[in-house]
Amino acid sequence: MAEENINAWIITVGNEILIGRIVNTNAAWLGEKLTFLGFRVERVITVPDSLEDIEEEVGRGIARARIVITTGGLGPTYDDMTLEGVARAAGRRLVLNEKAYQMVKEFYARAGYELTKEREKMAMLPEGAEAIPNPVGAAPGSLLDLGDTIVISLPGVPAEMKAMFEQYVEPRLSEIAPHKAVVDCGFIVKGVPESGLAPWIKKASRLEDSIYLKSHPKGHETMGPVLEIRVLASGKSREEAMAKARRVLEYVAEKARGLGGETGEINCKGEGQANS
Amino acid sequence: MAEENINAWIITVGNEILIGRIVNTNAAWLGEKLTFLGFRVERVITVPDSLEDIEEEVGRGIARARIVITTGGLGPTYDDMTLEGVARAAGRRLVLNEKAYQMVKEFYARAGYELTKEREKMAMLPEGAEAIPNPVGAAPGSLLDLGDTIVISLPGVPAEMKAMFEQYVEPRLSEIAPHKAVVDCGFIVKGVPESGLAPWIKKASRLEDSIYLKSHPKGHETMGPVLEIRVLASGKSREEAMAKARRVLEYVAEKARGLGGETGEINCKGEGQANS
Numbered sequence: 414m415a416e417e418n419i420n421a422w423i424i425t426v427g428n429e430i431l432i433g434r435i436v437n438t439n440a441a442w443l444g445e446k447l448t449f450l451g452f453r454v455e456r457v458i459t460v461p462d463s464l465e466d467i468e469e470e471v472g473r474g475i476a477r478a479r480i481v482i483t484t485g486g487l488g489p490t491y492d493d494m495t496l497e498g499v500a501r502a503a504g505r506r507l508v509l510n511e512k513a514y515q516m517v518k519e520f521y522a523r524a525g526y527e528l529t530k531e532r533e534k535m536a537m538l539p540e541g542a543e544a545i546p547n548p549v550g551a552a553p554g555s556l557l558d559l560g561d562t563i564v565i566s567l568p569g570v571p572a573e574m575k576a577m578f579e580q581y582v583e584p585r586l587s588e589i590a591p592h593k594a595v596v597d598c599g600f601i602v603k604g605v606p607e608s609g610l611a612p613w614i615k616k617a618s619r620l621e622d623s624i625y626l627k628s629h630p631k632g633h634e635t636m637g638p639v640l641e642i643r644v645l646a647s648g649k650s651r652e653e654a655m656a657k658a659r660r661v662l663e664y665v666a667e668k669a670r671g672l673g674g675e676t677g678e679i680n681c682k683g684e685g686q687a688n689s
Numbered sequence: 690m691a692e693e694n695i696n697a698w699i700i701t702v703g704n705e706i707l708i709g710r711i712v713n714t715n716a717a718w719l720g721e722k723l724t725f726l727g728f729r730v731e732r733v734i735t736v737p738d739s740l741e742d743i744e745e746e747v748g749r750g751i752a753r754a755r756i757v758i759t760t761g762g763l764g765p766t767y768d769d770m771t772l773e774g775v776a777r778a779a780g781r782r783l784v785l786n787e788k789a790y791q792m793v794k795e796f797y798a799r800a801g802y803e804l805t806k807e808r809e810k811m812a813m814l815p816e817g818a819e820a821i822p823n824p825v826g827a828a829p830g831s832l833l834d835l836g837d838t839i840v841i842s843l844p845g846v847p848a849e850m851k852a853m854f855e856q857y858v859e860p861r862l863s864e865i866a867p868h869k870a871v872v873d874c875g876f877i878v879k880g881v882p883e884s885g886l887a888p889w890i891k892k893a894s895r896l897e898d899s900i901y902l903k904s905h906p907k908g909h910e911t912m913g914p915v916l917e918i919r920v921l922a923s924g925k926s927r928e929e930a931m932a933k934a935r936r937v938l939e940y941v942a943e944k945a946r947g948l949g950g951e952t953g954e955i956n957c958k959g960e961g962q963a964n965s
Contacts, residue, residue, distance in 0.1 A: 433721030445709030489884035491891040524911030608765035615767040635800030
């Protein structure tokens with residue numbers, strides 16, 4: 414029987430995220446994927462390109478999470494050091510991985526390039542890790558199963574990260590994912606301040622188990638207020654999750670109309686794992 | 690004399706970020722602001738709407754950073770609990786702040802609304818904190834000066850967060866910001882794989898102090914590679930920072946052309962603090 418509450422940490426490596434040069438869309442994409450697979454995303458942490466910082470946060474993740482996914486820092490440059498940080502955090506050596514070496518060698522051979530020190534570096538994985546093929550770019554990923562925690566390291570380039578996750582990581586995570594369906598449903602309310610609806614949101618949040626209800630202000634609190642009410646609900650099947658979501662949202666919608674609000678249609682996304 | 694290396698942590702609160710319902714643009718915006726003010730952004734951490742998690746990460750920030758900025762969780766709903774988490778992490782009580790109370794009261798009075806329990810809750814700040822006016826929405830922010838660390842809490846709604854930062858927080862942080870100018874400059878290289886340029890990037894990164902040089906792959910590694918080379922450079926004046934950036938980038942550009950690459954114009958952003 415699979416566990417029902419499995420936590421995941423996402424650790425994104427790179428100064429360019431910290432300084433705001435790029436927006437962390439990788440974390441959002443992975444967060445949604447993990448959520449709909451049934452995992453509970455507990456942290457997203459961005460660290461500098463620094464061995465100590467990577468080691469520290471990956472180490473915390475290993476101590477506390479079932480799944481740790483890192484993005485970034487797998488490339489050929491001097492500041493790509495994620496796998497060394499993962500290895501240290503896991504108490505493993507960083508070694509030349511035979512399969513990763515073949516992948517890197519073939520990648521460059523296809524384009525007529527030699528293997529240099531910088532290219533070979535991309536085949537250095539934590540001892541015992543499995544190389545994840547990169548169908549888009551040069552750097553293989555790494556999957557390190559430590560028993561209590563699986564540490565998965567993917568590149569920071571979004572096209573590479575997404576392809577590797579969908580082709581190799583998602584099928585593996587599905588094997589340990591909780592057997593549940595997850596949906597994310599919501600609707601828009603116009604004309605009610607968030608603070609006016611707050612007591613009903615609180616009551617509604619207790620109507621069902623395994624739901625997370627939240628109001629997102631989209632306009633001004635008092636001058637033409639617009640709120641998005643959304644619930645993340647899980648159940649044994651998609652039908653069950655949907656029924657929970659609908660019951661909670663319909664309760665809030667009724668209260669919102671009672672306060673003079675105008676409510677929109679309920680919309681949903683997400684499929685989750687369950688057969689339904 | 691001001692310190693020259695001051696670190697900052699950004700802690701964004703909200704399940705909606707963890708599950709990927711929204712992308713964390715707040716962190717990128719704040720990261721850029723703090724960087725160009727001269728601070729070194731060392732962590733961006735997203736935590737669930739959970740008192741224990743908020744307390745834990747804010748507590749780590751207080752122990753290690755000069756500046757901790759939180760976003761989100763200041764509103765009127767049951768799951769808005771950031772300031773309670775900050776208070777716990779700081780070893781302070783959460784108390785009704787008189788100025789915050791006036792702000793909230795006046796905000797709702799203007800729209801003809803009474804003060805309810807949920808609205809009053811937004812005036813509860815850590816003991817000793819200063820209320821930050823919210824020119825856009827209802828919830829005041831909080832600035833808690835603990836001596837070694839300043840903890841600043843802003844709402845999660847981007848328009849509110851940005852207005853409060855620019856009007857109240859930025860002038861305050863400027864007082865303790867390092868007296869230096871920061872620029873972020875870069876150029877595009879076509880036709881050279883990142884792994885080919887990697888040894889030169891490493892050498893270039895040692896040409897100057899107080900720079901951070903990085904290559905960002907924008908295309909395929911071998912089939913029509915496109916790289917963006919960027920450097921974050923700081924100096925006593927904008928001229929000094931720009932001169933460092935140019936020297937480093939021109940070195941890389943020359944090497945890239947030597948490898949058969951085509952290089953674009955250097956572009957820069959950022960002003961920093963120094964008079965120049």
